[in-house]
Amino acid sequence: MTQMPPPVLAPDVFQRRLLGWFDAHGRHDLPWQHERTPYRVWVSEIMLQQTQVATVIPYFERFMARFPNVLALAGASQDEVLHLWTGLGYYARGRNLHKAARVVVDEHGGEFPVHNLDDMAALPGIGRSTAGAIIAQSTGQRATILDGNVKRSLSRLHAVEGWPGRPAVERRLWALAEHFTPRERLVDYTQAMMDFGATLCRRGRPDCARCPFNDVCLAHERGEERRFPESKPSKALPTRTTLMLLLCDDDGRVLLEQRPPSGLWGGLWGLPQFDDGESLRAWLDARAPGAKLAPSWASFTHVFSHFRLDITPQPARIARLDAVGEAQRWYDPEQPDSIGLAAPVKALLSSLAPFTLTAPAGPEPLHQEYSS
Incomplete structure (x- = not known):
């Protein structure tokens, strides 16, 4: 030794x-x-x-x-x-x-x-x-x-x-x-x-x-x-992609889902996420028939310590949807609840104007944070 x-x-x-x-x-x-x-x-x-x-x-x-x-x-x-x-x-x-x-x-x-x-x-x-x-x-x-x-x-x-x-x-x-x-x-x-x-x-x-x-x-x-100290041996961060559904009703509320208790954003409330447009549309057909999609917003990147997440917000509107699933809730951006929100979701919700599905004015939301 x-x-x-x-x-x-x-x-x-x-x-x-x-x-x-x-x-x-x-x-x-x-x-x-x-x-x-x-x-x-x-x-x-x-x-x-x-x-x-x-x-x-x-x-x-x-x-x-x-x-x-x-x-x-x-x-x-x-x-x-x-x-x-x-x-x-x-x-x-x-x-x-x-x-x-x-x-x-x-x-x-x-x-x-x-x-x-x-x-x-x-x-x-x-x-x-x-x-x-x-x-x-x-x-x-x-x-x-x-x-x-x-x-x-x-x-x-x-x-x-x-x-x-x-x-x-x-x-x-x-x-x-x-x-x-x-x-x-x-x-x-x-x-x-x-x-x-x-x-x-x-x-x-x-x-x-x-x-x-x-x-x-x-x-x-x-x-x-x-x-000194020497850095951790570096490796390229992998990139993942996701669609975040901004499902709004005529009262200006947005549908949120609670994440599982552990893992990415564990226990926080966020937007329904999907790997691709096909799975998002299938979810809407099953859970919110009659919802109408709007043009997607510009993508932005959220950086974690171990990967990059490219997020594309996908707005949709439904006149009203009273029944929601387990671990779901309607959220009013004008009267926010005291709940934990994933940081990029909070940024998206704060950019929503009441009763609109158009992309927010100014630069697209971009949030970088090393978190889990």
Whole structure:
């Protein structure tokens, strides 16, 4: 086995430099920092996965206003939760948040198991690093984190070769993260590690001139800051196509269907989707006889992390259709319901003028979001 090189700094030196930088330049007034309960920290950590702080803040504040504690969240419907998550992306996070709240209430008496890392990590949607962040941030107990910001910072500081998703590379990074984690000021330290990667050791443009580690950073010494961490081996994203049916009645309502509870846009409400025009027309003949098709709208692309979806909206009108199937509902864009909507569906619905089936004025809807 190849022996790993030693860390570039002793833990106490690393901690002193990092916390000195944080005291002067870190973020101290984020909404979830006041007050730091396990519930508030947990919601913020889940929202912050793959999402920037500025985007998260208004979602977090709306979420706290509606669900001020885990009992309120556990007692809510999935529709209510996903409605407040709409537009934040990666919808599995919202579904898992709801599931975890119910586990906390049903199996832990409404209290987060913050004194047991394994129990925290076992909650839906959490895992080892997020569990560590929740424990450290809400209780001050010693717990190690290794989110994307920390991986990037440690990879550059030590010029760690390889994609962090590889088990051997990840083990090396966990060892470094554990090596540097202190036993005091855990709340500040974990926030400092996240802030350092997000605001200074940034992905595209690291600010090496202001970095408290620029004299020991191996990537900086080599002039290879952008090479670390190494990217995941790339492969071309496949493209799929779909027709989305915009079936409107004379009251201006649009027919929606609820997606299955897991998978693409799981649990969200969306437009009926079809692989081709033939299957769409067969569906209308069976479910909405008498519906009349209008010219289709221009196609647009929605980008997921693992494929591209080319969407063609297909408007149709029916005078009235009172009977709808299971997991279907009529939706009035002028008086929207509090339900979770797939992001491109929300964009399409917001572009509808009452009682029209013509394409919306201005540019065709285009929404790109890495979500599931």
